[in-house]
Amino acid sequence: MTQGHSPKQKFLRLFHKEEREFYSFTSPWVIGFFLFVLGPMVASILISFTHWDIITPPKWVGLENYEEMLRKDPLFWKSLRVTLVFTFVLVPLQLILSLLVAVLLNQKVRGLSWFRTIFYLPTVLPIVASSMLWLWILNPSGLLNFLIRLLGISAQDWLTSEALALPSIILMSLWGSFGISMIIFLAGLQGVPSALYESAELDGAGAVRKFFTITLPMISPVIFFNFVMGVIGTFQVFTQGYLLTDGRPNNSTLFYVLYLYRNAFEFLQMGYASAMAWVLFIIIMGATLLILRTSSLWVYYEVQR
Amino acid sequence: MKGPGDSYRLPLDSLARSTGTGRISKSARRKIYRATIYLVLLLSSITMLLPFAWMVSTSMMNETEMFRVPPVWIPKPPRLENYVETWQALPFTAFFRNTIVLTVGRLLPLLFSCSVVAFGFARLKARRKNLLFLLMLSTMMLPYQVTMIPLYILFAKIGWVNTYLPLIVPSFFGVPFYIFMLRQFFMTIPIEYDESARIDGASTFQIFYKIILPLSKPALVAMSIFIFMWSWNDFFTPLIYLHDTAKFPLALGLQMFRSFGEYSTRWDYIMAGSVLMAIPPLVVFFFGQRFFVQGVTVTGLKG
Numbered sequence: 001m002t003q004g005h006s007p008k009q010k011f012l013r014l015f016h017k018e019e020r021e022f023y024s025f026t027s028p029w030v031i032g033f034f035l036f037v038l039g040p041m042v043a044s045i046l047i048s049f050t051h052w053d054i055i056t057p058p059k060w061v062g063l064e065n066y067e068e069m070l071r072k073d074p075l076f077w078k079s080l081r082v083t084l085v086f087t088f089v090l091v092p093l094q095l096i097l098s099l100l101v102a103v104l105l106n107q108k109v110r111g112l113s114w115f116r117t118i119f120y121l122p123t124v125l126p127i128v129a130s131s132m133l134w135l136w137i138l139n140p141s142g143l144l145n146f147l148i149r150l151l152g153i154s155a156q157d158w159l160t161s162e163a164l165a166l167p168s169i170i171l172m173s174l175w176g177s178f179g180i181s182m183i184i185f186l187a188g189l190q191g192v193p194s195a196l197y198e199s200a201e202l203d204g205a206g207a208v209r210k211f212f213t214i215t216l217p218m219i220s221p222v223i224f225f226n227f228v229m230g231v232i233g234t235f236q237v238f239t240q241g242y243l244l245t246d247g248r249p250n251n252s253t254l255f256y257v258l259y260l261y262r263n264a265f266e267f268l269q270m271g272y273a274s275a276m277a278w279v280l281f282i283i284i285m286g287a288t289l290l291i292l293r294t295s296s297l298w299v300y301y302e303v304q305r
Numbered sequence: 306m307k308g309p310g311d312s313y314r315l316p317l318d319s320l321a322r323s324t325g326t327g328r329i330s331k332s333a334r335r336k337i338y339r340a341t342i343y344l345v346l347l348l349s350s351i352t353m354l355l356p357f358a359w360m361v362s363t364s365m366m367n368e369t370e371m372f373r374v375p376p377v378w379i380p381k382p383p384r385l386e387n388y389v390e391t392w393q394a395l396p397f398t399a400f401f402r403n404t405i406v407l408t409v410g411r412l413l414p415l416l417f418s419c420s421v422v423a424f425g426f427a428r429l430k431a432r433r434k435n436l437l438f439l440l441m442l443s444t445m446m447l448p449y450q451v452t453m454i455p456l457y458i459l460f461a462k463i464g465w466v467n468t469y470l471p472l473i474v475p476s477f478f479g480v481p482f483y484i485f486m487l488r489q490f491f492m493t494i495p496i497e498y499d500e501s502a503r504i505d506g507a508s509t510f511q512i513f514y515k516i517i518l519p520l521s522k523p524a525l526v527a528m529s530i531f532i533f534m535w536s537w538n539d540f541f542t543p544l545i546y547l548h549d550t551a552k553f554p555l556a557l558g559l560q561m562f563r564s565f566g567e568y569s570t571r572w573d574y575i576m577a578g579s580v581l582m583a584i585p586p587l588v589v590f591f592f593g594q595r596f597f598v599q600g601v602t603v604t605g606l607k608g
Contacts, residue, residue: 018509019429019431019432021429021509022425022429022430022431022434023431024425025421025422025424025509025513026421026422026437028422028477028479029418029422029441029478029479029481029484032475032477032478033440033441035478036452036456036478037447037452039455040451040452040455040456041447041452043458044454044455047454047458101346101349104342104345107342109342109346115346115350116598117594118350118354119349119353120598121353121354121587121590122353122356124534124583124586124587124590125583125586125587126537126538126555126556126582126583127538127556128538128540128555128556128560128579128582129360129559129582129583130356130579131560132559132562132575132578132579133356133359133360134356135575136359136363136576137356137359139572141372143355143359143376146374146375175353183598235448236448236450243560243563257450260450264453264454264457265457265545270454270458273454276450277450277451277453277454278451280448280451281451284448285446
């Protein structure tokens with residue numbers, strides 16, 4: 001059995017059967033990784049150092065794209081600011097509201113599954129359909145203006161005024177996506193052992209105190225997850241800005257990825273757009289690492305297993 | 306095991322306590338407290354549903370009803386013809402066919418590629434497996450904008466732009482998120498099943514195909530629903546790659562109303578089109594809700 005020392009048998013022993021099988025089972029992803037991830041990543045770095053409109057050959061320009069972006073392009077900064085406002089307003093709003101609703105639903109309410117479905121429903125609506133719907137609701141003669149006039153407020157130009165366009169998109173996005181974090185919160189809340197509340201009650205803790213000393217710490221890993229996913233997702237927002245306002249008015253809804261898309265597919269500046277993509281990647285990585293680093297201060301992990 | 310709600314009350318409890326005049330009995334306080342919860346939930350449910358109701362109402366209005374103040378909630382008579390007219394105003398038959406072709410064309414290869422890879426990661430031993438798995442997880446962090454431009458250039462150079470190939474072919478190579486999801490599920494199946502099948506002479510592929518896959522139906526259903534929703538809604542990839550109206554899926558087709566001068570104010574048609582596009586995902590959601598909710602929370606809580 002072990003008499004063979006030919007190179008082939010050595011190779012076979014190195015890669016024993018199960019290992020070979022592992023690599024053949026995972027080969028779709030491994031090949032895909034080289035083809036659709038690693039290869040394009042390397043290409044993307046190289047392209048970001050060029051001026052390239054695809055039609056004529058690329059021209060190597062070194063760091064010029066990055067320099068122009070950071071020093072000379074006011075639209076880059078504008079789009080970054082728009083996106084940061086979107087993230088910093090939408091994510092906390094979404095976390096607070098979805099946690100609140102999840103806590104309410106966790107009070108053994110009747111019709112729980114109905115409520116859950118209703119709150120989740122907007123996330124099932126295709127984003128193009130919901131964008132069309134909100135275009136109509138936010139229309140000057142639309143439903144929202146009628147509703148606020150009932151409250152005695154005058155009609156507003158929701159999508160065409162510089163002050164309101166971004167808040168309008170935030171409102172629509174909140175409606176359209178908070179169901180996901182709500183459902184995840186609800187599952188997290190249902191996993192908090194009731195014994196903790198019982199012993200706290202024996203010690204005379206009130207409802208507010210229990211919420212802050214038991215519920216919040218126990219579900220802090222879930223808050224953390226929703227927070228990270230929210231930040232990553234909102235940094236990449238595109239469709240709402242493209243369909244509702246197309247970046248208008250006066251670029252007040254020019255989201256980062258919308259501007260990147262325009263550079264790539266409307267202005268055919270592939271080099272510049274690639275450089276923007278890498279800056280976006282660095283920003284997202286930086287934000288994620290920052291949240292991770294600070295998480296030990298506020299995320300409570302039970303010692304498990 | 307008792308649910309957490311049993312012994313736990315919201316801060317609202319103390320609110321109810323403070324709003325009461327004088328002393329109120331414990332049961333009265335409890336009633337106020339429950340009523341407040343239901344009131345808040347009911348009001349917020351209405352807020353969530355109002356846009357849906359408005360979409361459906363508008364889709365059946367005539368041209369003057371749409372702009373009437375106060376708004377008409379129940380059009381008289383409801384114009385179901387709007388749906389027929391919408392279907393004819395733009396080539397909806399093609400839009401639907403294209404969307405279905407794209408969705409199925411991505412779903413089937415993804416089901417195969419993701420489950421095969423997930424099986425490898427969950428069931429087979431190899432050196433460097435963990436390294437490879439970590440690598441896969443870390444690619445989930447990479448924003449697609451980074452690879453989008455080189456891939457577009459590649460597909461443009463080989464003449465794939467304005468075909469379905471750039472949208473479908475990558476599905477044959479798996480998606481890390483779904484691989485991860487399935488791998489988590491496969492891990493919960495006892496390894497003894499594999500071992501005894503192996504003793505009975507089953508090959509690894511047979512174990513995968515005849516034991517693991519049939520036991521993983523719930524996970525596969527959840528994943529199929531996810532993929533269906535994603536593909537049905539996908540707007541960005543078709544926007545980049547498809548130029549012919551005849552090849553548009555619904556996501557691209559529907560937004561054409563916006564740019565067509567003659568239809569840009571026909572909100573009745575636009576809403577009817579939106580309802581049409583929304584029906585399949587809503588149906589899938591209602592029938593697959595159990596799997597769907599499970600999938601969302603499992604990936605969320607373990608992520």
